[in-house]
Amino acid sequence: MTEQVAIEGSDDAPVDPDDLDDVAVVRPTVNEWLGARTLPQILLTCAVLLWTAYFTQRSLDIHHGLGTSSYDSGLYDQGMWLLSRGEAPFITLMGRNMFGDHTSFVLLLLVPLYWIAPGAWIMFFSQSAVIAAGAIPVFLYGRRRLESEWFALIAAGTYLLHPAVGWANLENFHPDSFLGLFIGVALYAALERKWKLYGAFVVLSLLVKEDVSLVIVPLGIWVALRRSWRIGLITVFGSLWFMFTAMYVVMRGLIGQPTLNAWRIPFSQPGDGTGAAARRLIDTAVTNPTQLADHLRADGRPWYLWQMTSPFAWIFLRLPSVAMISALVLFTNVLSTFWYQYQVQYHYALVAVPALAIGTVYALGAVKSKVTVQSLEVPLRAVGIGALALSSFVAAFMWSPMPWGRTVLFHGDPDNVYAVTMREIIEEIPAGASVAAHHRVTPHIAYRTEIYQFPNPFRVVLYGPDRELEGIRLSERADRVDFVVLPTSEDENVADDFAVIEAAFVEVAANQFWVLYERDRSDPLPGN
Known part of the structure; x- marks a missing residue:
């Protein structure tokens, strides 16, 4: 069996087709190929x-x-998870279609992995x-x-x-x-x-x-x-x-x-x-x-x-x-x-x-x-x-972020007290529930159709393609929210937004750093 093999020319000169010869090709075995690997x-x-x-x-x-955070971790995770479930990748974390934000169709290559072991x-x-x-x-x-x-x-x-x-x-x-x-x-x-x-x-x-x-x-x-x-x-x-x-x-x-x-x-x-x-x-x-x-x-x-x-x-x-x-x-x-x-x-x-x-x-x-x-x-x-x-x-x-360099590195500790207590709280949230949560929490509960970065959808902040919506409430979406997850710390700038809707939510779980609220459907959402 023969096939044509191009003779390599200089780096900038075109290869002359006349330099192509029919040569016998011998296919190496796997062991021969591995043995030929150089140091x-x-x-x-x-x-x-x-x-x-x-x-x-x-x-x-x-x-x-x-x-x-929600940007730029949770939103991609939610989008690819939705695609893996045959749904349109409308990212509720940012209020628009994932491919409307950027035409990153390469992400479709990762979707099959979400069928096997999403994470x-x-x-x-x-x-x-x-x-x-x-x-x-x-x-x-x-x-x-x-x-x-x-x-x-x-x-x-x-x-x-x-x-x-x-x-x-x-x-x-x-x-x-x-x-x-x-x-x-x-x-x-x-x-x-x-x-x-x-x-x-x-x-x-x-x-x-x-x-x-x-x-x-x-x-x-x-x-x-x-x-x-x-x-x-x-x-x-x-x-x-x-x-x-x-x-x-x-x-x-x-x-x-x-x-x-x-x-x-x-x-x-x-x-x-x-x-x-x-x-x-x-x-x-x-x-x-x-x-x-x-x-x-x-x-x-x-x-x-x-x-x-x-x-x-x-x-x-x-x-x-x-x-x-x-x-x-x-x-x-x-x-x-x-x-x-x-x-x-x-x-x-x-x-x-x-x-x-x-x-x-x-x-x-x-x-x-x-x-x-x-x-x-x-x-x-x-x-x-x-x-x-x-x-x-x-x-x-x-x-560079090298372990031997002078840059101060943040390695992350999965067992830090904030992360451990957050995981304790989100275990209480049913699968499929609509949730509004702190931006550090959202990437960990993104596998659902509706997940929002608080104060969205109660007050629009960096949401959707229309910047004229900033500051308003998305009433229909807000009314569908079942749970809210917020930090207990007062310096997180969420207290004022939650105070507006607090009457419609009941505290169902809490620890030193996080609070989980569930919607009380017997009371209307204030301001609707």
Whole structure:
């Protein structure tokens, strides 16, 4: 039996079809395949597995120690649980359809796990696993480009040690985490001209979120210029079409508008849609560029760029085209008025890391292995790898949530008194009951059709797509609430809201830190 095998060309030159030969293919047995694994491959596998186990455990400890919240843990848990029960994913924790908030269709891949063993482990294990697996495409590309699996292992390690990668593991749960793997594989496939693999992971990337085009469009442009103009243009226009469809068909059809985040565009005014906000930004950039420059320098934004790029020792500047695929994401993060977007501790930063990591490998591959200086051979590429390793380690020590770093870590204690007493209280709540609860409690009772973050639905706060509803009561929903779970502490800013409805509820369980109230149907809800 024969099949065609492509002869690998140089990194930037197209492969000549005439170089393809029919060669006999011998399929190795499992034992032969395992025996052929090298020490760097084994070490990478161990690193990915240990990373996944460590961060899964830390995430679950934080979750069970009441370190997660309605946003952004409970809402995804409720949405996927509803889908697993064949129901529409209308998230009562935020008052809108899960796919109207973001078109994260990738979450459908996790729904079957809710048929088998529903639980928070699904979110936190999958998140840690896909983020850790993002080191694999860095290694796969690096071993050929750098002509050394040991160098490739170090490059993969710089991805894992990047501050944005570690923090993304610990920030509740976000579908964006899948991009650590998906974007990395798409880049690797583009560089290696593996077009079927490339197409599959471009599609998977687009299914993560409506705005992934911010990195897929630059990837498509790079492919058009350096690999295949046809595939590149299909990528660009296909991703733009998907973004338009996701926002103006899916999201607008579900929540009445294409996005809820127009306010993040600087210089926008309350009530502006995306188009109006963009026009104000462009007008400011043209008529008052100094104001825009001041905005880009303000609030630590340059420090964010330093933290994102310094772990790679800026080696990618030697040949920057691949790393520049992340430039649009970095720019929009810095441009945003939303503080979280230009902080390395939040998930918005992760999207840029694969292109920076693989772009560094791409640039380092252009450095000669050795140069001769006054009859002395200098291993120049090895020097670059050493600089990369040192820079990555220092950045990880300074800013990553590593157990050996200087960052003060919150590991979470599932047996802390607040968590233990909370679990005692929620055991009293019947399955399927409608509940309004403190935001630290809601992620632990999310498997029900109606669960609200108090004071919703009695007083609307950050609920639904219509901000004009803020402060009002959703009477029909409020009347269906069976239980309320609140902390006993008076500094939780819930006493005033509960005082308004207190006459319609009876205390049924309490301990030192939590109180459970049940609706007394004999009394009408005050204010209805």
